[in-house]
Amino acid sequence: MQIVPMEVAPYRLSGRVYGTLVNHRSALELLGDSVNAAPYKAAPAAPVLYIKPRNTLTGPVVVPNDVEELEIGAHLGVVIGRTACALSEQNALDFVAGYLIVCDVSVPHSVYYRPSIRFKARDGFCPMGPTVVPRAAVPNPDDLQIKVFVDDDLRQSVTTRDLVRPVPRLLADVTDFMTLSPGDVLAVGAAAPAPRARAGQKVAIEIDGVGRLETSFT
């Protein structure tokens, strides 16, 4: 796993990364009325989570031969500081060590019913960093600008103000059924449509006060 500098407890990541699907209003808006049609039949009632396994945490990002472009899911990543079980919205942020940028790479897929893990779990598909910024340095995780650049072209500019479940609410709902441990990362939701990049291009994600993460697709 790539080493991400972290100057607050627990000082290192656990290597467990959970992502949240359709937690940005733009993602739901893009789906439009289709959320009520088959196969979904309703908008999600609970957080929809997925896992980026440990093989995704070691680079580089390689575009598979049978794919033209990859999607860039630009997320704010919450790093857990203390064992977090059944949190309330009121105290949830007390359990956060800090924040980083998660670049959740996917092979583009349009149906979210039961997508193959081939789309999200390939080696190198989850660059993170550049450092873990301590919680105290980020006054409000629900008011951060996220920008995505491909070869220095601005491709996406969105804000965490538009999260369906803001960070404290998401932490409360997730830890109701699964305990998060120190060093675990919860990526809180990317906007849609996701920017795409090809092999040979440089991807950069910037989040206000969290930094800039640069990745090359090969």
Next chain:
Amino acid sequence: MRQARVAFSGAVHTAEPDGRGGLRLADGRHVTEQEVVWLAPFEPGTIVALGLNYADHAKELSFGSQEEPLVFLKGPGSVIGHRGVTRRPAGVKFMHYECELAVVIGQTARNVNRANALQYVAGYCVANDYAIRDYLENWYRPNLRVKNRDGGTVLGPWLVDASDVPDPGNLELRTFVNGKLVQHGNTRDLITDVPGLIEYLSSFMTLDAGDVILTGTPEGVVNVNEGDEVICEIEGLGRLQNTLASDAAFGRGI
């Protein structure tokens, strides 16, 4: 050889059967099965699980043919060991066990051919992969609220060396709830068998030592309630016990 990880007298130990019904710790002490706390027999890395990998179970849930194995991932936070306790939330209608053969990877596996696949296996254990069907939604099925709950992945009792399991493709599986046989199958009925799963997964993701594949469950899943004792048993691997407990036992809903 078979090995357990247990907590006893202030430390975590590896242990093996002592041949007289108890355990022998690595430091030489003999203990009973009841006086130790059983942990998962290895520290799991990536946990890969299969949905609908037995023809009869797929039929039970009205699924047709599949283009590729239906795979989902679980987090190690959901794992508990033998003789553990799993919370059953109040008010759910359908929480069920799933008895599964767990395949533990022993060395880095990338683009492995099925003919060589079993060389990458360290060993096997029994898994009980709980699900709460009430929470099933049609987004990234089966979602983590169904399948990745605390205490929802029971592993053990032992990690049995691969060399002691000559044919993982012919093992009887049985589940008992309060002593009554409720589920019965055989790994020969896997839609994608163990070598096929290693070939498929390693074609797009590198598997590493400690990663584990839960190979799916046969038909025969029924609801379980708080207080029920669930035993999942696989021929040659042992009997994995778990008990369901109420919200109150976990300080919930008070």
